[in-house]
Structures are given as C-alpha cells and as structure tokens.
Amino acid sequence: MIDKVKKELEIRFPLLKLVREQHNYLHIKVDKAAAADAVLTAKTSLGFTTLQLISAVDRIENGAFQLTWILENYDEQEILLISAYFPRKNCVVPSLSQIWPAASAFERELFEMFGISFPGNPREGEDFLLEGWKDMPPMRRDFETEEYARRTFGERQPREHTDPRQYIGDVVGEWNTPMGRNREEEK
Amino acid sequence: MYCNQPPKKPGDKKEVLQKITNMARANSLWVTAYGTGCGSIELRPLGTSRFDMERFGIAMRPTPRQADVLIISGYLATKTLKRVIRVYEQIQDPKYIMALGSCTINGGMYFDSYNTLNVLDKYLPVDVYVMGCMPRPEAIIDGFSLLMKKIKEGRAVGWKHYRENLDYYRENQKQIIKNWDLPDYNW
Amino acid sequence: MLSNIMSILLTVVTALVWGLLLGGISRNVTAKIHGRVGPRVTQNFIDLWKLFRKTSSIHHGGMFWMAPLFRITGAIAVLLMVPVVVGHNINYNMSFAGDIFLLLYIMFFGCLGMALGAGNSGHPYSVVAISRGLAQMSSYELSFSIAVVAVAVGLHTLRIEGIVAAQQAGVSSWNIFRFPFASAGALIAFLPMQMAYPFSIVLAPQEIPIGPPTEYSSRFLSFMFSGRALFSVAKLLLFVNLFFGGASSWMALFVKTFLLYMYAIVVSSVFPRFRTEQSIKFLWLVPTTLALVDLVRVML
C-alpha cells in the first residue's frame, strides 16, 4: 500500500528524496517551497487525515531547522513523515492551523522553543509553556543552558567532600539549609 | 477578596497551652494534595495499607485552606513555582513545607535545566528536607517524624521566617518568575 | 433555671464527646477493613484542637461566618427535642404535642444554613456539591417523612415521647418490628443523612474534592466538625427513639447508638458511590415505596 503512496508522491513532487521506507511507514524529504503543498496533498488525496506532530530539529551545522510533519492514515494504519529544511535565520514556515486546528498548539510550541515563526497562525506568540520568556528560545542549540541556569537559578554548590556529616547540621537529620544559614547570619 | 496588610505577629501564648497545641499540631498533620515532580508518585503508597500514614494522624486534604503541610515533591518548574506560591500563601498559619528529593536541595539531575529552579530554599522556607532520588515512602515517613519532632519542640517556624523576611523571598521569586502577576500579599 | 442550663450543657457535652469518639472509632473500623492500622481513637479531638488553634484570615461575607453556627444550632435543637434517656430527667427535653413535625423541619435547618454559607464562599466545587446535596436531601427527606408519619399514625401520637412510651413493653414492641417496612425505608434514608458511601455524592472526594467546606479553614472548620459530630449523635438518638425503643439507661443509649453508627460505617466502607441521578432515583423508588407500604397498611 505504501508503494502506491510513494508513487503518487513521486509523480507530483519529482524532486523528493526518500529517507526511509518500511511496510507501512514512509519518510520523505522535500524542498522547503513544496513542503506545505506536500502535506496538503497527503491530506486531501492520499487519506493522511491525522496530524500527529510537528517536530523541529536544530541542524546548526547546516544552518537550518529540519521540520517534520508526522501524518497518519488511520484506516490503512500508515504513517507518513514529510521533512523539509528551512534556513535557521529568521525562520518562517507556512502555518497549517487553518487545515488542522490542532496544528496551532504545535506551532505555538515551536515558536516558543525554537523561535520558528508561523505566519497565519491566529494564536502565534501566545504563552504556551514558558510564561514571559525573554531570552533566546531555549531549545536552540546555541542556547547555553547551563550558563543560563547558573545565571538565573544561582550557583549550584558542588560537594567538595563525600562526608555527609559536613552537610548535615548539628542536629542529626536536619539539613544545613540556606534558611538556617540566613538565620545564623542574622544572629 | 484579600487583605493587603501583613498579619500581626503572633504573640507568645501561655507556655502550657502552647505545648498542648504543639502536641496537637504535631499529631494531626494535614497535607495538601499537590504534587510537583516525580516524588509525588511515592506519596501515594503512604496512604495504602502498607505504609498507612493515617496512624500518625497524617491525612491528605484536597484544599490548601485546610492543610498544614505543603510537600514539594521534586523538581519545580518556574511556572509551577508561581502556583506553589499561590498555594502556600493560601494555607493558614502555622504551615510547614517539606521538600522531597535532591532536585529541591541543589537541582539534582535537573541542575542545568532552563526551567527548573535549583535551590528551593531561596524561594520558600523549607522546614524539612528528605533526601533521595526519589525518596522511598519509609524516608518520607522519617521526614514526617522529624517534622513532628521539630513542631513539638517549637522549632518548625518556617512560616514566621517567611513572613519576617518576605522581602528577601519576594525578591528571589520575582527574579525567576518573569511575568509576575501575584498580589504582594494574599494570606 | 440553673438546673435546666446544667442539663442542657450536660446533654450537649456528652453528645459532642460521644460523637467525636464515634468518629474516631469509625475511622479505625474503616482502616481495619482496608487492612490498615488506623489512627488513634482520640484523633478527632486532636484534629479539633489543632483546627481551633490555627489562625484564620479568610473572609467571604456574613453567611460564610454564620454557616457553622447554623449547623451547630440545628444539631443542638434536634438534640434537645429528642428524649436522651427515657424516664430520666437529668437531660433537658423540650417536648410538646406535634414536636415531631417541627423536628422534621429543624433537622434540615443546619444543612440549609450550611448550603447558604458554602454558596457564599463562591467556590465552584461548593456550589456543585450544594446543588447535589439539596437534590438528594429532597429525595431522602420524603421517604424519611413518610416513615415517620406512618409510625405517628400507627401509634396515634404526634409526640416523640409518646412514640417512645409506646415501645416500652419489651423488644417485640419496638417500632422496627411493628412497622418493619417503614423502618427499613427510614434506615435506608439514614445512609444519605450520614453521608455514607453509596450516597456520598455531596462530599464525593474523587470529583469535587471535599464539597461544601472547600473554603472553610481553621476555626470555622473546627466548628463545622463539632457540628457534624453533634448532628450525627442527634440523628442516632432520633432513630433509636423512633424505631429501636429508646434508651432506658446510659449504657443502653451508648450501645444502641454505637450499633446504629456501625451499620452506616460498615455499609459505607464496602460500597462504591452512586452517580447523582442514580442515587436520587434509588431514593425516590426504594425507601419511599417501603415507607408507603406501611403507611397504607396503617391507614387501612
């Protein structure tokens, strides 16, 4: 069955590259200009009506984001992955939220986590997971997570010894917490 | 509807009465049923026949209004911290915080995450830490017995500390909660 | 005058202590059924004292403050209207002809006050619980009233004291044997009154976490707890007086109320919960029919 899908897609998009094929699974890569077209074709004429996920991978060495639309044909139990590379700088990807309302949530997440903009999504820019995030989108690979965590959440105090007595207060079982320390400083 | 005056400092009650009250408080700890991280999985068995926390007078309450103890059960995202502060400030005095797992002590395995805080004590006054990743129910019961001991001796005063050093805690909280929209007092 | 006050105090304090103890015992019995150890028997006293000494800084309007008092008032009123120990004048008893109808009304006074107060708190769970509770109340009240009317008609008296006096000729004269159907109906209606399990749609811990008292805290909650303890003792007393021949001594009183309470606990801990409409349907059909059978039998 997946052969038929493949043939159909090859006729319409002669430039597509095959990434992987199994008996009910097909992963293709298309040009970025043809991406939305390919997803639409899969939905309207090939029966892939369910959008499972839109995922992004930061291919920083290629200077691109790889976006993958994962579609499912529930009746035939087939899965189709359509990937495309979009340039990393000011990344703009066509929105599919008019076709699948569920796409809106994925697109908002990608906007927040990678800074990929989906013009046409009516809810773009609304807070999704990070409330009021002002830094660089945290899932980009040039985002220094550890440095950020240290800057925001304070230095983590590493242990110099492995003797637990150093870290447990005078009262057995009571931790020498910052709260306790504050109180001692006050005294 | 809330009052925006900080509440009056509790005066010293008569010794004997205070002692009886402390005994009562220690033997009837009601826990807000609110889980933040993996550790809350280990809280559930506490109510079952194997560990049976009811024999110590510990019970789960579904609403913060009626609870005494807030258990921070593991890693805390900044988004959750906002809700936790809300919950903590709705608990009526006296109130205690118990923190589970290494995540609350120094960040644990999420020390370099962009969205989970490292040292809980900077944001909320913790009375008892229970170590482990994740702590077993026995360890949590041990933590409870430590809390009981502290309450009986009148040393579980995190809530007073929070009230007196509110500015310190607020400053820390505002540092990591980007879109701060809590009222400054909501006791 | 003074002796009246003393006896009222005695009744109320005894009922409160006994109610809290019964609560502790019931928690233990439930725990044993679950295979747990269970809390101390005195746990409820500890909880009460702790709640009483917690600070409270929540304000939701006047009715919110009044509701626990309404509950306690309703409970005490019921308590003073039923004879505690028969033929003993140590307990104050305001008995008069027709008091049974006043009692039927005043039993729900506390619940209504509670409904207003919890509604005033504005918490959605409280409001859901109250609408469920009032719907359920109207259905079990019906069967209970019919059962009481059947007994009153059968015994030709409208005084509770008269009903009790008619049952003093040995065990076979108890109303549960003379009016078996009405008693069965009333005993089924007793379960939702105690918020016992198949009918526990008001507190429903799994869906509307605790129901009406969601917003209540500290001192209010302690009042509410004592109100509930008093009220359950009052209901137990009423049932003992109406169907189980009253209590001729303190010992008989404690044994009878204890057994009746255990009935609710044991049923409660082995059943799952009805949905709202199932509960109401059941209460409209089964106990009401049972009570009606006896009413018709008495009238004919």
Ligand code: SF4
């Ligand atoms: S300490 Fe371990 S178990 Fe607990 S929240 Fe952190 S990672 Fe999870």
